[in-house]
Amino acid sequence: MRNTKSIFVSVFGATLNLLTLRKLLETKSSRSEIFAYWVGSLLLTLASGSIAMAEVVQTNESNPSEVYFAASTSDLMNAGASTLVGVAHNGYTPYNGSSTANLNDGSTGTASVLNTAAFDLDGVWTSTYTLNTTLNPNGYDITSVQTISGWAAPRRNQSYELLVRTVGASVFTSLGTFSYTPGGNGGARITLTDSTGKLAGNVAEVQFKIASPGAGAETVYREFDVISSASTNPINPPPPPLQIAPNDPRIGYSDYARLVTLNGTTAQFDRILAGAQGSLQNANPAARVRFRTDATSIVALLSTGSLGATQGTGVVLVDGTRTDTFDAGGNNSTLTVNVLVSGSGYHNVELLLPYSQSVQFTGLTLNGEATFQTMPDRPSTRWIAYGDSITEGFSASDSAKNYPSLVAAAKSWQVVNMGFGWRGLKASGASGSDGTAISSLNPSVVTVLMGYNDASAGLSATEYRTDLEALVGKIRQSAPTVPIYLISPIFSINNQTLLGAYRSQIEDLATHTSDANLYWIDGLALGINAGNSATYLSDGIHPTDAGFALIAQNLAPQLPATPSQKVTFNSAATVPITTTAFTIMGSALNVMLNFAPTAGAMTVINNTGTNGINGRFTNLPDGGTINADYNGVTYSFTANYEGGDGNDLTLSLIKPFTQWEAQPGLFSPAQMADTTVSGPLVIPQNDGYANLLKYLFNINPAQPMTSTDRAALPVAVIDTTTSPGTPYLTLTYRQNSLLTGITLAVQTSPDLKTWTTVSPDLSQQVGKDASTRDPIMEVGVKTNGVPKLFIRLNLTMP
Numbered sequence: 001m002r003n004t005k006s007i008f009v010s011v012f013g014a015t016l017n018l019l020t021l022r023k024l025l026e027t028k029s030s031r032s033e034i035f036a037y038w039v040g041s042l043l044l045t046l047a048s049g050s051i052a053m054a055e056v057v058q059t060n061e062s063n064p065s066e067v068y069f070a071a072s073t074s075d076l077m078n079a080g081a082s083t084l085v086g087v088a089h090n091g092y093t094p095y096n097g098s099s100t101a102n103l104n105d106g107s108t109g110t111a112s113v114l115n116t117a118a119f120d121l122d123g124v125w126t127s128t129y130t131l132n133t134t135l136n137p138n139g140y141d142i143t144s145v146q147t148i149s150g151w152a153a154p155r156r157n158q159s160y161e162l163l164v165r166t167v168g169a170s171v172f173t174s175l176g177t178f179s180y181t182p183g184g185n186g187g188a189r190i191t192l193t194d195s196t197g198k199l200a201g202n203v204a205e206v207q208f209k210i211a212s213p214g215a216g217a218e219t220v221y222r223e224f225d226v227i228s229s230a231s232t233n234p235i236n237p238p239p240p241p242l243q244i245a246p247n248d249p250r251i252g253y254s255d256y257a258r259l260v261t262l263n264g265t266t267a268q269f270d271r272i273l274a275g276a277q278g279s280l281q282n283a284n285p286a287a288r289v290r291f292r293t294d295a296t297s298i299v300a301l302l303s304t305g306s307l308g309a310t311q312g313t314g315v316v317l318v319d320g321t322r323t324d325t326f327d328a329g330g331n332n333s334t335l336t337v338n339v340l341v342s343g344s345g346y347h348n349v350e351l352l353l354p355y356s357q358s359v360q361f362t363g364l365t366l367n368g369e370a371t372f373q374t375m376p377d378r379p380s381t382r383w384i385a386y387g388d389s390i391t392e393g394f395s396a397s398d399s400a401k402n403y404p405s406l407v408a409a410a411k412s413w414q415v416v417n418m419g420f421g422w423r424g425l426k427a428s429g430a431s432g433s434d435g436t437a438i439s440s441l442n443p444s445v446v447t448v449l450m451g452y453n454d455a456s457a458g459l460s461a462t463e464y465r466t467d468l469e470a471l472v473g474k475i476r477q478s479a480p481t482v483p484i485y486l487i488s489p490i491f492s493i494n495n496q497t498l499l500g501a502y503r504s505q506i507e508d509l510a511t512h513t514s515d516a517n518l519y520w521i522d523g524l525a526l527g528i529n530a531g532n533s534a535t536y537l538s539d540g541i542h543p544t545d546a547g548f549a550l551i552a553q554n555l556a557p558q559l560p561a562t563p564s565q566k567v568t569f570n571s572a573a574t575v576p577i578t579t580t581a582f583t584i585m586g587s588a589l590n591v592m593l594n595f596a597p598t599a600g601a602m603t604v605i606n607n608t609g610t611n612g613i614n615g616r617f618t619n620l621p622d623g624g625t626i627n628a629d630y631n632g633v634t635y636s637f638t639a640n641y642e643g644g645d646g647n648d649l650t651l652s653l654i655k656p657f658t659q660w661e662a663q664p665g666l667f668s669p670a671q672m673a674d675t676t677v678s679g680p681l682v683i684p685q686n687d688g689y690a691n692l693l694k695y696l697f698n699i700n701p702a703q704p705m706t707s708t709d710r711a712a713l714p715v716a717v718i719d720t721t722t723s724p725g726t727p728y729l730t731l732t733y734r735q736n737s738l739l740t741g742i743t744l745a746v747q748t749s750p751d752l753k754t755w756t757t758v759s760p761d762l763s764q765q766v767g768k769d770a771s772t773r774d775p776i777m778e779v780g781v782k783t784n785g786v787p788k789l790f791i792r793l794n795l796t797m798p
Helices: 018-027 031-045 100-104 278-282 403-411 433-439 452-456 461-478 496-511 545-558 657-662 669-673 691-697 707-711
Strands: 002-010 051-063 084-090 125-131 140-151 158-166 173-180 186-194 200-210 221-230 242-244 252-254 258-262 267-270 288-293 298-304 313-318 321-327 334-339 347-352 359-366 382-387 414-419 445-449 484-487 518-521 564-569 577-579 588-593 601-607 625-630 633-643 648-653 715-719 728-734 743-749 756-758 762-768 775-782 790-796
Touching: 051 173, 084 100, 100 125, 100 221, 140 158, 158 186, 173 186, 200 221, 267 278, 288 359, 313 334, 321 334, 382 403, 382 433, 403 414, 403 545, 414 433, 433 461, 445 461, 452 496, 461 484, 461 496, 484 496, 496 518, 588 625, 601 633, 657 669, 657 691, 691 728, 691 790, 728 762, 728 790, 743 775, 775 790
Parallel strands: 382 414, 382 445, 445 484, 484 518, 564 588, 577 601
Antiparallel strands: 002 051, 051 186, 084 125, 125 200, 140 186, 140 200, 140 221, 158 173, 158 200, 242 359, 252 288, 258 267, 267 359, 288 347, 298 334, 298 359, 313 321, 313 347, 601 648, 625 633, 633 648, 715 728, 728 775, 743 756, 743 790, 762 775
């Protein structure tokens, strides 16, 4: 049986009826007739679009005899041919005397004899044939390829990808993936041709990527033939290598404290903090150099300073996975880092700079064909990890294995490692310069792990607390609400008594502070103790790689992915946050009450700038509800991010009906005592709407309704846009956001006599009232197949 298949690509996709095609193949003897019918069917199916035909034409043939098809003895890659100069096979495991040498020996071999064929039990390997471009500098034009298989048992199915590399190119190009599964015993042949007469031009190498043709299937291959001629088309020389400068906009930098130099020759980081030990000022742990490219040859160029580094090992990440490290420990030297990528296409490449060496990035050298794309942004949560050599990562084997890098990777955070060897609070915290530097880095989260160097210097517990409070105070001047986690010193074999006193001071400070966003984490609970210190501490002080991993494992859960923003109200006049600009970095709001609220709005954020609040708390959308407790009573508030003078966050107490009636601007005390004026069922304005309904729609019951008030009343429509094809009978109305203590139900009737309470098929907020900021609600029921239906709201109050 013989059949021909052409490969088509539809611009919008299509599904072919393969059953119809099979019947045609069984009844039509003319290959051209079958081809014309298939194309005609496609054109009928895709009459409103267009199709594009690829160049490759695959012809499949089978025969009951396993060595029926003849092999070429003069093809391009036949063994001994002058056009073949090299053969490489990867992943091939010979079975029972079979050999890849049989794939291009010019013979299909002997029936049922494996040592005249190629057979690998798993059926997966790659064969690459290198052609003689010295003989033909322009390479070869391939006109056809045939692959022959066969065996006395069902081992003739084929599946492979065919690739070529042209002269001067550094990567292979795929011509497609081809398979043929006739099943059964005997021989099979796939022949690949092209209507133009040329499958590929200027070819220097041919590669077959063999794949398993299916579950439990195995293939005995007998010959690969590539028919070609010497190419007469000249090859353009490959473009020269690309030299990319550090200030090229296609290069990105992140997770650094400060980028102090960026020009055509150098990108240089430093760590801001004054009085750093030696050149540690210019060592920026795990600062990232980032780019996205399809380059196949990538060389990063670096130079080092004169730190006398204790650790100069950086890390290479490709598509987020560690692929290599590089040693930048030498002083005043240059360094080239060869970045290895696998597979074609674009890759995200990142260099993580060492933690204890001054390293400058001086550019990239890429293959001349390389192009760039925009690199994905780093995560928005930005963690500033402040501390001494333990935070810096002293004794970690590379810049990705200190605890800040490990925690940040686990939580998908940016991290700026502000750990400094030999750093203590005495010089930095008391003056506050470190706190000012930290707050300038736009932190989302701050951690502080300090104490060993202070203890070694004999700093008393009282002095330690004073300096720590000064550090926190300086951070708060520019970062008033950022969560700060004070991590008490981890276990150390030295200075245990003084470190214990420091831990007590940290716990007391965080527990008894008025700073609602100051937290405490017990460093002794991070896993290292006297019993395991020999394993987890390298010198009794600094963690090993395993020690850092243990700390990260226990610390990460205590740094919430969405840190809580705590605000405390001692009275309705309390304003917890006053700032010229406020950005919410993915945190939730936690409201603490120290009094019993009555009425009116409380200001959470007094935004004195001209712009609005950037972002929303994760648990509180605009118009949403939040609860807070005081003396065992739960109070509910509704949020308004346009409150106060228009750009503040305010919370309004949700009022029961009677409190709503009695609020200023509605009923006076005398009216509240008059049962003909106030009360849920009274209609003081004789407009048909009782006070309870006006409570629902937030309309002033003490005065006649305005046109704006009437626009808030329910409007019935047939909604066909929310879910096309499903009509809903709906009511749209303004709903008081301070509503509480009532029951609202949707009822329907076929005749305006019998009403039934139903669960609405549609219930959604469709907007916000421009004047009151209350939500505009839409509720409705499906009307498919219903000849007549009425809808209403039923409001009850206990």
